[in-house]
Amino acid sequence: MNLFTSVNDVSDVAELVNEALAIKANPYADQSLGKNKTLGLIFLNPSLRTRLSTQKAALNLGMNVMVMNMDKEGWALETRDGVVMNGTTVEHIREAAAVIGEYCDVLGIRSFPGLKDREEDYSEDIFNKFIKYSGIPVVSLESATRHPLQSFADLITIQEHKKVTRPKVVLSWAPHIKPLPQAVPNSFAEWMCRAQAEGLLDFVITHPEGYELAEEFTSGARITYDQDEALKNADFVYVKNWSSYQDYGKILTSGDGWMLDLERLKVTNEAKVMHCLPVRRDLELSSEILDSKESLVIQEAGNRLWAAQTVLKNLLSST
Amino acid sequence: MNLFTSVNDVSDVAELVNEALAIKANPYADQSLGKNKTLGLIFLNPSLRTRLSTQKAALNLGMNVMVMNMDKEGWALETRDGVVMNGTTVEHIREAAAVIGEYCDVLGIRSFPGLKDREEDYSEDIFNKFIKYSGIPVVSLESATRHPLQSFADLITIQEHKKVTRPKVVLSWAPHIKPLPQAVPNSFAEWMCRAQAEGLLDFVITHPEGYELAEEFTSGARITYDQDEALKNADFVYVKNWSSYQDYGKILTSGDGWMLDLERLKVTNEAKVMHCLPVRRDLELSSEILDSKESLVIQEAGNRLWAAQTVLKNLLSST
Amino acid sequence: MNLFTSVNDVSDVAELVNEALAIKANPYADQSLGKNKTLGLIFLNPSLRTRLSTQKAALNLGMNVMVMNMDKEGWALETRDGVVMNGTTVEHIREAAAVIGEYCDVLGIRSFPGLKDREEDYSEDIFNKFIKYSGIPVVSLESATRHPLQSFADLITIQEHKKVTRPKVVLSWAPHIKPLPQAVPNSFAEWMCRAQAEGLLDFVITHPEGYELAEEFTSGARITYDQDEALKNADFVYVKNWSSYQDYGKILTSGDGWMLDLERLKVTNEAKVMHCLPVRRDLELSSEILDSKESLVIQEAGNRLWAAQTVLKNLLSST
Numbered sequence: 001m002n003l004f005t006s007v008n009d010v011s012d013v014a015e016l017v018n019e020a021l022a023i024k025a026n027p028y029a030d031q032s033l034g035k036n037k038t039l040g041l042i043f044l045n046p047s048l049r050t051r052l053s054t055q056k057a058a059l060n061l062g063m064n065v066m067v068m069n070m071d072k073e074g075w076a077l078e079t080r081d082g083v084v085m086n087g088t089t090v091e092h093i094r095e096a097a098a099v100i101g102e103y104c105d106v107l108g109i110r111s112f113p114g115l116k117d118r119e120e121d122y123s124e125d126i127f128n129k130f131i132k133y134s135g136i137p138v139v140s141l142e143s144a145t146r147h148p149l150q151s152f153a154d155l156i157t158i159q160e161h162k163k164v165t166r167p168k169v170v171l172s173w174a175p176h177i178k179p180l181p182q183a184v185p186n187s188f189a190e191w192m193c194r195a196q197a198e199g200l201l202d203f204v205i206t207h208p209e210g211y212e213l214a215e216e217f218t219s220g221a222r223i224t225y226d227q228d229e230a231l232k233n234a235d236f237v238y239v240k241n242w243s244s245y246q247d248y249g250k251i252l253t254s255g256d257g258w259m260l261d262l263e264r265l266k267v268t269n270e271a272k273v274m275h276c277l278p279v280r281r282d283l284e285l286s287s288e289i290l291d292s293k294e295s296l297v298i299q300e301a302g303n304r305l306w307a308a309q310t311v312l313k314n315l316l317s318s319t
Numbered sequence: 320m321n322l323f324t325s326v327n328d329v330s331d332v333a334e335l336v337n338e339a340l341a342i343k344a345n346p347y348a349d350q351s352l353g354k355n356k357t358l359g360l361i362f363l364n365p366s367l368r369t370r371l372s373t374q375k376a377a378l379n380l381g382m383n384v385m386v387m388n389m390d391k392e393g394w395a396l397e398t399r400d401g402v403v404m405n406g407t408t409v410e411h412i413r414e415a416a417a418v419i420g421e422y423c424d425v426l427g428i429r430s431f432p433g434l435k436d437r438e439e440d441y442s443e444d445i446f447n448k449f450i451k452y453s454g455i456p457v458v459s460l461e462s463a464t465r466h467p468l469q470s471f472a473d474l475i476t477i478q479e480h481k482k483v484t485r486p487k488v489v490l491s492w493a494p495h496i497k498p499l500p501q502a503v504p505n506s507f508a509e510w511m512c513r514a515q516a517e518g519l520l521d522f523v524i525t526h527p528e529g530y531e532l533a534e535e536f537t538s539g540a541r542i543t544y545d546q547d548e549a550l551k552n553a554d555f556v557y558v559k560n561w562s563s564y565q566d567y568g569k570i571l572t573s574g575d576g577w578m579l580d581l582e583r584l585k586v587t588n589e590a591k592v593m594h595c596l597p598v599r600r601d602l603e604l605s606s607e608i609l610d611s612k613e614s615l616v617i618q619e620a621g622n623r624l625w626a627a628q629t630v631l632k633n634l635l636s637s638t
Numbered sequence: 639m640n641l642f643t644s645v646n647d648v649s650d651v652a653e654l655v656n657e658a659l660a661i662k663a664n665p666y667a668d669q670s671l672g673k674n675k676t677l678g679l680i681f682l683n684p685s686l687r688t689r690l691s692t693q694k695a696a697l698n699l700g701m702n703v704m705v706m707n708m709d710k711e712g713w714a715l716e717t718r719d720g721v722v723m724n725g726t727t728v729e730h731i732r733e734a735a736a737v738i739g740e741y742c743d744v745l746g747i748r749s750f751p752g753l754k755d756r757e758e759d760y761s762e763d764i765f766n767k768f769i770k771y772s773g774i775p776v777v778s779l780e781s782a783t784r785h786p787l788q789s790f791a792d793l794i795t796i797q798e799h800k801k802v803t804r805p806k807v808v809l810s811w812a813p814h815i816k817p818l819p820q821a822v823p824n825s826f827a828e829w830m831c832r833a834q835a836e837g838l839l840d841f842v843i844t845h846p847e848g849y850e851l852a853e854e855f856t857s858g859a860r861i862t863y864d865q866d867e868a869l870k871n872a873d874f875v876y877v878k879n880w881s882s883y884q885d886y887g888k889i890l891t892s893g894d895g896w897m898l899d900l901e902r903l904k905v906t907n908e909a910k911v912m913h914c915l916p917v918r919r920d921l922e923l924s925s926e927i928l929d930s931k932e933s934l935v936i937q938e939a940g941n942r943l944w945a946a947q948t949v950l951k952n953l954l955s956s957t
Contacts, residue, residue: 027355028355043392046392046393046394047392048387048392048393048394048410048415048418049418051385051392052359052385052387052418052419052422052423053422055385056357056383056385056422059357059383060355069391069392072391072392177405277410277414277418278394278409278410278414278415279410279411279414280404280405280409281397281402281403281404281411282401282402282403282404283403283404283405287400287401290413290414291413297414298414298417298418298421301414301417301418301421302418302421302422305421305422
């Protein structure tokens with residue numbers, strides 16, 4: 001593996017999950033692998049879980065870590081070619097990425113979408129240019145359209161907590177007051193579709209009309225607007241807001257009735273509830289669920305560490 | 320020790336000072352203790368001395384350090400329970416603290432008071448919630464009402480420089496143009512009162528009328544409005560501004576005449592002068608003192624390292 | 639070496655370059671030298687290349703690194719003596735520097751000029767006070783008037799890529815829309831003048847009238863306003879904008895015709911083109927050169943690492 005930007009960079013997700021669980025059981029076994037290797041972490045947007053878990057994963061592997069908050073510590077990057085740089089951008093991504101590639105062995109990047117121009121966001125222009133010009137292995141710390149380390153951690157969590165061989169996993173849209181990216185649900189959907197194809201689980205998506213995700217991420221998933229029907233016999237409910245893909249970046253409904261509480265969960269198979277965090281309590285998900293034993297949100301966040309460590313180990317092995 | 324938020328977490332301050340002096344004499348003896356352990360440092364307010372000294376202390380112990388400037392790199396945390404999070408707060412402290420607890424073995428937190436609502440500040444709500452929800456040992460890097468690492472470093476400094484068995488230590492209020500927290504004088508007072516009870520020194524507090532600290536911190540101290548009388552035969556003078564506790568957060572006087580200079584020190588027993596820094600020269604304390612051999616301010620700052628290392632060593636031993 | 643702020647701190651630049659090339663060939667040979675040593679990096683201005691390369695250099699030497707972004711994580715420092723600090727400055731540089739000296743073994747500082755008051759900028763007041771009051775070895779990460787790590791990296795790059803024994807090196811002024819410091823050209827000039835004196839190369843400076851650098855940096859250089867004449871048979875062309883030293887901090891001309899492209903390079907001896915980065919494409923330097931094999935800008939940035947590691951190794955040897 002010399003790139004980790006989507007599930008398409010993984011040949012066998014079940015095997016990758018098993019590797020993660022082995023690392024979790026024995027976290028410090030590979031410290032010679034990272035000796036004198038440097039992980040660069042570039043944040044074009046803020047991060048808490050992602051930075052800490054990835055930093056810790058690298059330290060567990062014996063790596064050095066250098067963090068760059070480009071918005072606070074750096075300057076505006078030019079990403080277009082063929083423009084005279086006499087405006088506000090100070091450095092071209094061609095130089096910035098190549099220079100970082102000189103100092104680092106592996107690069108992690110976080111970059112959010114603007115949610116204004118769908119074609120631009122879904123082209124993953126900034127991301128692809130960092131990959132192209134840095135010349136080193138790149139791991140996505142969330143891009144405009146995907147958050148694969150989160151989805152990998154989610155799958156690890158499902159595998160750890162499943163009580164049946166082939167659990168029913170439901171991605172359930174939730175209300176929010178701000179338009180959020182589709183990156184987490186896109187990624188979760190494509191990882192669950194792959195896991196379904198590998199026979200690990202059954203996957204259902206439920207959301208209000210107009211919140212259909214792009215088809216490239218949902219191939220094989222059952223999709224329904226009827227949340228109650230979707231929840232029936234669910235083993236895991238993954239709660240997440242996203243803005244519309246079709247009417248791009250828009251909030252189409254306040255989502256009254258879509259927030260889960262313990263009452264709504266009664267139709268499930270004692271389902272565990274998941275969320276990638278940060279979560280707005282009693283807007284996206286009820287406090288009573290978050291404070292109950294049904295919630296797996298902290299365990300998911302904990303597994304971000306092992307997801308990152310597994311990916312970094314694979315990337316290091318390729319350098 | 321699995322918590323360090325006040326002198327009440329210490330059973331014997333003289334012993335702790337001796338432990339610090341032993342560490343100072345041999346700083347790298349415990350590097351196996353911190354191997355593969357991670358210290359998380361959360362700053363809700365800026366820091367220079369505290370971050371550097373605590374980071375260095377952790378490195379001396381072989382630990383990894385991850386710094387989070389929540390104001391710059393993170394987002395607004397919700398601390399109240401039972402509110403629908405449809406406003407400006409992005410994540411609840413319940414989740415934020417628990418997640419950090421997944422990645423770190425010991426947590427350091429800095430959080431300042433608002434100086435508007437005394438009850439709120441003195442409840443140490445944010446601090447106590449981080450302790451409760453992170454589930455790991457916590458060290459205070461200064462809270463709304465206390466700064467115990469500073470006071471511990473101050474006591475180390477006094478023990479190193481004392482010329483008599485039981486020196487007279489005076490906490491002397493100083494002028495300032497901004498209302499400052501009571502955290503440093505509160506903590507200094509309760510550490511000195513404890514040291515007095517253990518027979519290590521005699522403790523006097525002097526300030527203008529209206530600047531009385533809360534009684535819980537000053538039990539056993541002699542308190543006087545007469546600065547000259549307080550200074551008589553003093554061996555150490557600890558200079559610090561604070562705002563009023565009674566008329567909460569207010570500046571009651573410009574403090575004309577309260578700033579020390581070498582002339583004023585003549586009544587002392589060749590007293591050494593201390594300040595926690597940062598100090599505003601010629602407002603809080605005269606340049607002539609700061610630039611003289613009477614000043615211990617740099618030595619105090621240096622001892623912050625050994626105070627932090629001693630506390631971290633004790634917290635690590637409990638993990 | 640216990641200070642690195644200009645070429646004047648170096649006794650033999652050819653020897654220092656050879657030392658750098660030996661370190662580049664064997665980067666991890668000196669890790670015991672930096673064990674339990676801490677490098678403090680103070681940024682009064684933002685940095686990307688400098689922070690990453692210096693941090694990596696320190697890690698290669700086994701050092702710990704603590705970064706302080708004073709503008710974001712700290713507070714305003716007072717640098718004047720004899721003022722009552724009742725304004726916006728929170729701490730005096732006398733205390734700030736001395737405290738940092740308590741926690742660090744080597745100190746790196748970046749500070750830019752204001753470009754308003756030439757005498758003030760060229761006095762290097764902030765820089766000199768950090769040196770004086772920190773009491774530890776200091777390395778310049780770019781000061782108001784010099785950027786010696788950059789120039790050292792440039793000389794390494796020239797030595798690596800030269801095809802003749804004594805190449806012709808040309809410093810060629812370039813257009814820009816903002817007034818930039820003279821630090822990079824000053825430093826480049828004094829390093830090249832020294833290298834010329836040591837017989838390593840021939841050095842020519844070309845710029846529009848009014849852009850003369852201060853004479854203390856250009857002793858021995860040939861200076862001409864005729865760019866085409868300067869470029870003739872050049873082996874290396876170092877492109878850089880700077881604002882006027884004489885009419886201090888001013889932009890005197892838009893610089894039409896001064897930007898290089900491949901056509902203009904035809905009179906050279908297949909010259910390699912250099913720039914310290916960040917570079918504004920098609921304003922300072924044409925994209926066609928930057929994307930061609932003639933460009934050495936990425937290699938220069940890469941060599942920043944070895945320049946920093948060589949200097950840190952020398953500074954460590956003196957602690």
